[in-house]
Amino acid sequence: MPQNRDGSFLSDSMKELLGPGVGQISFERMQELNRLMSYYRCAMMEVVTKFNVLNEQFSLQFDRNPITGIKSRLKTLPSILEKLERRGYPFSLESIEENLNDVAGVRVICSFREDVRMLSEALMQQDDIILIERKDYIRNPKPNGYRSLHMIVSVPIFLAHEKKYMRVEIQLRTLAMDFWATLEHQLRYKKDFDFASDMEKELFTCAHLSAELDERMDGLRQLMQQQNEQAASAPGEKPLRWTDQSHNLR
Numbered sequence: 567m568p569q570n571r572d573g574s575f576l577s578d579s580m581k582e583l584l585g586p587g588v589g590q591i592s593f594e595r596m597q598e599l600n601r602l603m604s605y606y607r608c609a610m611m612e613v614v615t616k617f618n619v620l621n622e623q624f625s626l627q628f629d630r631n632p633i634t635g636i637k638s639r640l641k642t643l644p645s646i647l648e649k650l651e652r653r654g655y656p657f658s659l660e661s662i663e664e665n666l667n668d669v670a671g672v673r674v675i676c677s678f679r680e681d682v683r684m685l686s687e688a689l690m691q692q693d694d695i696i697l698i699e700r701k702d703y704i705r706n707p708k709p710n711g712y713r714s715l716h717m718i719v720s721v722p723i724f725l726a727h728e729k730k731y732m733r734v735e736i737q738l739r740t741l742a743m744d745f746w747a748t749l750e751h752q753l754r755y756k757k758d759f760d761f762a763s764d765m766e767k768e769l770f771t772c773a774h775l776s777a778e779l780d781e782r783m784d785g786l787r788q789l790m791q792q793q794n795e796q797a798a799s800a801p802g803e804k805p806l807r808w809t810d811q812s813h814n815l816r
């Protein structure tokens with residue numbers, strides 16, 4: 567690890583965050599930072615559990631899993647400091663909580679666009695979740711073609727003697743959206759590579775293709791759903807509806 571001129575191993579922003587001096591004060595601040603990060607981790611786990619529960623319920627209803635994968639990540643300390651600096655926020659624990667919405671992130675990969683809508687609505691119906699911000703890049707894709715539904719939510723975590731609300735960034739997207747975003751991210755951040763404008767255009771075209779793929783897969787899903795409903799309501803057949811199943815579970 568590179569050593570600073572004053573002999574310490576900490577960057578200036580890190581020193582500001584952890585407080586002046588070494589020894590007791592910094593150690594206590596370090597513990598506070600660890601505590602804060604563990605709160606974010608707990609909030610992330612709460613959100614992941616909520617989606618796992620919804621997946622379980624919807625898979626009973628529709629006989630397929632709306633969620634194909636859930637990823638979660640905590641922002642690293644260097645990346646937290648970089649963002650505070652870039653946005654001109656103070657380097658303090660309070661500032662992290664107050665100004666950064668994406669320290670804890672959960673990404674939910676869905677099969678279809680309809681699943682994104684269904685899951686986001688079901689989550690927002692839960693009375694312990696507070697919506698802070700919602701950005702619908704599916705209805706309004708970014709200029710480069712990026713699509714996903716972003717939500718910043720505040721979720722309670724239950725500690726030994728208190729209930730604390732923590733913010734989590736949720737990204738909901740389909741497999742096709744995730745495929746494009748993952749590769750775009752890999753290409754864009756490739757070191758020592760200049761991203762030419764014709765490559766930007768090609769990526770944008772790929773984004774269009776992925777949106778078309780989603781649309782066509784949604785069409786197929788609707789068709790299958792209609793056929794299922796027709797078969798279920800045919801004479802002698804009992805339609806399998808959510809109300810029936812929830813009744814059975816009581």
Ligand code: 0O2
Nearest residue numbers: 667668671701708710712716737746747748749750751752
């Ligand atoms: P990481 O490592 O994924 O977290 P914000 O920084 O969130 O306050 P902004 O730009 O308004 O500010 O946030 P926005 O638009 O909601 O996007 C934040 C995250 O969405 C990014 O996080 C990416 O994960 C994803 N994202 C947004 N735009 C793009 C894009 O064009 N391509 C790809 N591949 N992903 C995108 P981070 O912080 O960049 O990184």
